[in-house]
Amino acid sequence: MDGNQSTAFKLACHAGVLTLENGGETFRAEETVRFICSSAGIDADVLALPTGIIVSAEINGEPQSSSVKRIKKRSIDLNKLNEINKISRRFVSGELDEEGALTALDELNNMKPINKFFLVLFTGISSLFFALLFEGSLFDSVIAFLASSAVQTILIYFKRTYIYNFTSNLVVGFVVAMFAACSVAIFSMGNIESIIVGGILPYLPGLAMTNAIRDTMMGDLVSGISRLGEVLLSAVSLAMGAGIVFAVYIYLGGVV
Numbered sequence: 001m002d003g004n005q006s007t008a009f010k011l012a013c014h015a016g017v018l019t020l021e022n023g024g025e026t027f028r029a030e031e032t033v034r035f036i037c038s039s040a041g042i043d044a045d046v047l048a049l050p051t052g053i054i055v056s057a058e059i060n061g062e063p064q065s066s067s068v069k070r071i072k073k074r075s076i077d078l079n080k081l082n083e084i085n086k087i088s089r090r091f092v093s094g095e096l097d098e099e100g101a102l103t104a105l106d107e108l109n110n111m112k113p114i115n116k117f118f119l120v121l122f123t124g125i126s127s128l129f130f131a132l133l134f135e136g137s138l139f140d141s142v143i144a145f146l147a148s149s150a151v152q153t154i155l156i157y158f159k160r161t162y163i164y165n166f167t168s169n170l171v172v173g174f175v176v177a178m179f180a181a182c183s184v185a186i187f188s189m190g191n192i193e194s195i196i197v198g199g200i201l202p203y204l205p206g207l208a209m210t211n212a213i214r215d216t217m218m219g220d221l222v223s224g225i226s227r228l229g230e231v232l233l234s235a236v237s238l239a240m241g242a243g244i245v246f247a248v249y250i251y252l253g254g255v256v
Contacts, residue, residue: 009057012036014102015032016048018105021073022075022077022081023077023211026215027218029048030047033048033055034046036088037057040098041059043057044058048220050074050230052071087101124145124152126148128142130198131144136194136198139190140195143195143199146179150175158171165234170240173237173245174241180192192249203238211227212225
């Protein structure tokens, strides 16, 4: 490969990694890598998994280079996914050269995350309206808002310590259920079910479930099954956290 093709190969691998790290489907990551490599005259074979991506490059049937990247962190950032698509399309169309596209991806990767205050605030607001949606009272909605805001604050700290998803989801279910049980017991009002449902809904792995189904439908069975396992584990840990509080609450005489 010449210098431009080498840079394009690096660009393709970087785009694939960022796609997986920000919640993209495996087939989306594979297509992005193939399109970028194809526009640079490179035949690429790609295998993307939720935990890694393998890319090999050929030119005129001759092996040129290969890359194996481990995906160590995964989150959901639809804005970054959209920007990755824009950058790859601009490169394929010729609006950006190899160096310009690679610089744009690096800037996107280093972009500051959303303001933590707004993240906590809007997560709480979503829980407030979820509680109302499930026929909760104004009291239930306010408690769901407080519980969800507190949980999001805890999760922001957890992201700094690289704690396991199972543990963080367990804490989510526990804290939301604790808010619900304590508020109902102290104020003798409210619906504990509405509070818990409203508080937990923003943390359910809905997008991960969608990606699992889409990967399976696209024929990526390994990715689909692994994502489904991750979804089930997240749901179980959320239920376990709330179940611990429920068990203690009922044992102490509470009524659910």
